[in-house]
Amino acid sequence: MDRKQGLENIARRVREVLADDPAASDELRRSRAAVLEKVGRRKMTSRFLRWSPGVPRRRSMLLAISGSFAAGAAALWIWTRPPTFEIGEARPGELGDVVEATDGRVVPVSFSEGSTLVLRDGGRVRVLSLNAAAARVLVEDGVVDATIVHRQARKTRWEFEVGLYRVTVTGTKFRIAFRAGDGSLRVSTEAGRVVVAGGCLEAPATVGAGESLEPSCAPPAGPAANDSAVAPAAPPDATPTVKANQIERWRQLLAGGHLLDGLRAAERASFDQVCRVATEKELLALADAGRFFGPSKRAVAALTALRQRFPGSRDAGTAAFTLGRMAFENDHDYRKAAGWFETYMREEPRGPLMGDAFGRLMEARLHSGDGTGARASAQQYLRRFPGGPYSSEAIGILSK
Amino acid sequence: MAALYDRYGAQVRLTLRSILGPDDDIPDLLQEVFIRALDRIGRLREVDRLGSWLTTMAVFVGRAQIRVRSRRRWLRVLSPERTRSRQLEQPPSDARRAVREIYAVLDGMPIDQRVVFVLRHFHGARLAEAAEACETSLATVKRRLAQAEARFLEAVRRQPGLAQWLEEGTRWTENKA
Numbered sequence: 212m213d214r215k216q217g218l219e220n221i222a223r224r225v226r227e228v229l230a231d232d233p234a235a236s237d238e239l240r241r242s243r244a245a246v247l248e249k250v251g252r253r254k255m256t257s258r259f260l261r262w263s264p265g266v267p268r269r270r271s272m273l274l275a276i277s278g279s280f281a282a283g284a285a286a287l288w289i290w291t292r293p294p295t296f297e298i299g300e301a302r303p304g305e306l307g308d309v310v311e312a313t314d315g316r317v318v319p320v321s322f323s324e325g326s327t328l329v330l331r332d333g334g335r336v337r338v339l340s341l342n343a344a345a346a347r348v349l350v351e352d353g354v355v356d357a358t359i360v361h362r363q364a365r366k367t368r369w370e371f372e373v374g375l376y377r378v379t380v381t382g383t384k385f386r387i388a389f390r391a392g393d394g395s396l397r398v399s400t401e402a403g404r405v406v407v408a409g410g411c412l413e414a415p416a417t418v419g420a421g422e423s424l425e426p427s428c429a430p431p432a433g434p435a436a437n438d439s440a441v442a443p444a445a446p447p448d449a450t451p452t453v454k455a456n457q458i459e460r461w462r463q464l465l466a467g468g469h470l471l472d473g474l475r476a477a478e479r480a481s482f483d484q485v486c487r488v489a490t491e492k493e494l495l496a497l498a499d500a501g502r503f504f505g506p507s508k509r510a511v512a513a514l515t516a517l518r519q520r521f522p523g524s525r526d527a528g529t530a531a532f533t534l535g536r537m538a539f540e541n542d543h544d545y546r547k548a549a550g551w552f553e554t555y556m557r558e559e560p561r562g563p564l565m566g567d568a569f570g571r572l573m574e575a576r577l578h579s580g581d582g583t584g585a586r587a588s589a590q591q592y593l594r595r596f597p598g599g600p601y602s603s604e605a606i607g608i609l610s611k
Numbered sequence: 612m613a614a615l616y617d618r619y620g621a622q623v624r625l626t627l628r629s630i631l632g633p634d635d636d637i638p639d640l641l642q643e644v645f646i647r648a649l650d651r652i653g654r655l656r657e658v659d660r661l662g663s664w665l666t667t668m669a670v671f672v673g674r675a676q677i678r679v680r681s682r683r684r685w686l687r688v689l690s691p692e693r694t695r696s697r698q699l700e701q702p703p704s705d706a707r708r709a710v711r712e713i714y715a716v717l718d719g720m721p722i723d724q725r726v727v728f729v730l731r732h733f734h735g736a737r738l739a740e741a742a743e744a745c746e747t748s749l750a751t752v753k754r755r756l757a758q759a760e761a762r763f764l765e766a767v768r769r770q771p772g773l774a775q776w777l778e779e780g781t782r783w784t785e786n787k788a
Contacts, residue, residue, distance in 0.1 A: 214764060221713065221767070222732035228710045229628055229733065239620050242641040246616055249646060305613055600635055 233598045237566070244563035248529075250307045294323040296338060304338060311335040312353065322346075325360035326369070332388075339492075340525070344368065349492070351466075352391040358384045359403075372490050374462070375410035376426065385418070394462075399423035410488060461485060465496045474500035474509060482509060486516035491526040498533060507541055528559035532568055539571060545579035570601030577608060616645055619662060623669045629734040630673035630726060631680075632714030633707075640676055644669050666736075666744045670726055677722050712773055716766045724759035727752050 296304040298320055304310065312318040312330035320328040320336070326346075330336060334353030340346065345368040348355075359369050359380050369380035373389050376396055383403040389396050398407055400418045408415035411426055418424045461480055464473035474497060477485040489497065494517040501510030514530040521527050535551030538544045552572040555564065562568075573588035589605035596602070623644050627637050634640075647668055717725050723745070730736040730744055742752040767773045 214760070217764065218732060218760060221773075224706060225710055225713060225733050226735065228706050229625065232628070235621070235624065238638045238641070239624060242624075242638045242645075243613070243616050243620060245638075246642050246645045247613060249642065250649060600638070 234600065237596070237599060241563065241566060247306065248563060294341060294343065296320055296322045296341065306338055306341060309335060309337055309351075322360075324367070327358050329356040330354070331356070339372070346370070347372065350374075350387055350389050352389060354389075355387045356385075357387065372492065375488050375490065376407055376412070377409045377490065379406040379408070379415075395425070395427075397423060397425045409490070462493065465493055465500075470496060470500035471504045473497070474504065478509070482512065486513055487520075489513075489516070491517055491521050491524060494520075495526060495529070498530070502533075502537065507537060510537065523558075525559065525562070528555050528562055529564070531555040531558060532562075532564050535568070535571065535575070539575055543578075545575045549575035549579060549581070549584075566596050566599055566601075569595065570599070570604070573601060573605060573608065615648070615661075619665050620645075622662065623665055626666050626669040626730075626734060627673050627676075629729045630670065631676055632717070633711060634676065634680070636676060640672050644672050647672070663740065663743055666740075667746060670730070670744045674722055674726060677718075677725070680718075709773065712770065713767075716763060716770070716773070719766065720759060720762055724755045724762065727755040728759035728763060731756055 298304045298310050299318060304320060310318060310320055310330065312332070312334045316331075318330040318334070320330065320338075322328075322341075324343075328336065328348070330353060332354040334355050335351040336355060337349045337351070338346065339349050347370045350371055350373040355371075357369075357371070357380070359367075360383070361367050371378040371380070371387060373387055373396055374391065374394050378387060378398060380403075385398060385400040385403070385405050387396070387398055396407075396410070398405060398418050400420055400422055402420050404417055404419045406415050406417050407424055407426065416424055416426070461473050461476035464476050477489075477497060485497070486494065494513045498510040498513040498517070501507055501513060511534065514534050517530045518527045531551050532555040535548045535555065538551060539548035549572055552568045552575060555562065555568045556572070559565065569588065569592045573585055573592055576582075576588055577585040585608050589608040592599065592601055592605045593609075620641065624637065624641050627640050627644070628634075631637065631640075644665065648665060651668075717729065720728070726745060727741055730741040731738065736744065738749060738752055738756070741756075742749045745752060
């Protein structure tokens with residue numbers, strides 16, 4: 212047996228084992244969901260599919276990549292239906308990517324169920340999530356004219372995250388004009404109505420047909436002409452406690468991907484106040500900053516605020532899972548961790564972290580001395596995720 | 612990003628698995644490769660080299676993981692309970708057990724030699740591709756590969772089970788029962 216043949220014998224067998232991996236498809240699917248979620252959570256401008264004539268090299272790269280990956284794009288097309296959205300004439304849109312109208316251009320975004328967004332005057336948005344029942348859009352800058360179609364068969368829920376504000380759509384046709392530079396917002400409704408909340412508003416404000424709302428964080432010096440029609444009656448002491456420039460500072464830092472600086476700026480502006488006005492994504496970013504750079508109590512505060520202010524959202528479920536991880540790994544408080552994992556499983560039964568939540572719940576129960584619970588979790592895990600990453604652990608628990 | 616992942620996710624995962632062998636951090640590392648790719652896509656000059664560019668990134672992440680595992684082994688000696696890792700694999704068959712032993716042999720090899728060895732023999736990369744993935748010259752890859760092969764064969768021959776498979780590869784069959 213010569214050396215070359217011997218090596219080839221071993222190499223061939225190793226390649227066979229590597230190729231015959233029952234966990235591969237599950238791992239790929241879970242990692243895909245996690246990657247897309249992480250990308251969607253990033254506030255920084257997409258470096259991959261930025262639509263801007265100011266960066267011709269990237270655009271040409273985008274076009275070349277689009278051509279090269281027709282097969283991949285087709286897979287994505289199938290995966291995201293229904294519904295889907297297109298940018299411009301026929302370019303399929305992807306969740307989390309920046310869509311931008313630069314140099315005076317008008318860019319339409321058409322959704323397969325009939326809704327449209329028209330971006331103009333530097334309008335820049337990302338579609339964060341989209342399914343048959345709901346859609347979430349992040350408006351980063353500029354003007355967005357929205358026409359939302361509600362299907363007869365089911366009531367769809369559209370939400371726009373705009374700076375510190377959240378615009379919930381219950382009507383059909385409206386305009387959002389947002390200037391990221393100074394954080395100013397104007398919402399005008401042509402038909403139907405929308406509800407604006409967050410930011411410097413003490414209470415959600417409804418903007419009906421023919422009305423407009425321009426909330427301001429400046430201290431109230433008297434009746435504001437623009438707001439009088441729709442703004443909620445503010446009590447005399449309703450002066451916003453977070454100054455506008457401080458809000459902008461931590462927001463801009465987080466949006467630029469500077470988590471640590473954003474966290475420190477938020478602390479300077481009063482972390483508790485920031486948690487009361489931050490969007491879901493900003494709270495998740497603050498929580499990441501707290502987890503990565505400390506103190507971890509900031510992460511707990513941000514995640515707790517997220518769950519209190521946005522109950523029922525997917526991010527609230529993610530927050531529960533993250534709180535469980537922190538309780539498990541940082542505090543070794545396995546009972547508390549088990550409680551959070553159970554919360555995630557209850558709130559997001561089809562969530563992308565379900566397998567991990569199951570496995571970690573099993574481990575948390577085992578570590579907390581709940582042998583019966585751990586066995587039950589192990590049985591459930593093996594039923595739902597045969598061959599999953601916690602399978603060996605589950606088999607080990609059941610064999611004891 | 613979704614299209615990129617769909618096109619190259621399996622390839623990147625296989626690269627990581629070839630370099631690392633059984634490792635329960637592979638899903639996290641897979642994510643890390645693509646997040647790194649997103650951060651660095653602007654530096655890519657030739658789009659048609661995207662596949663090999665991602666392989667280079669996977670090699671980089673794989674190397675870092677080998678170092679992490681090395682540190683973990685020390686920690687495990689000091690505190691076995693805290694650093695206990697999950698087992699990613701199914702209950703091992705003969706072949707899987709043998710693969711684990713082979714990767715245990717590779718764990719004793721210098722990282723540079725190990726990476727070239729697995730890219731060439733387990734991942735099926737050509738020498739030029741391995742050189743590109745390791746960001747080094749062809750001559751260096753050849754030298755590392757020769758050193759790695761000699762070291763690997765020597766180590767395998769010291770282990771009766773693996774030596775048998777080395778010389779009688781056809782007997783090394785998957786036990787499906």
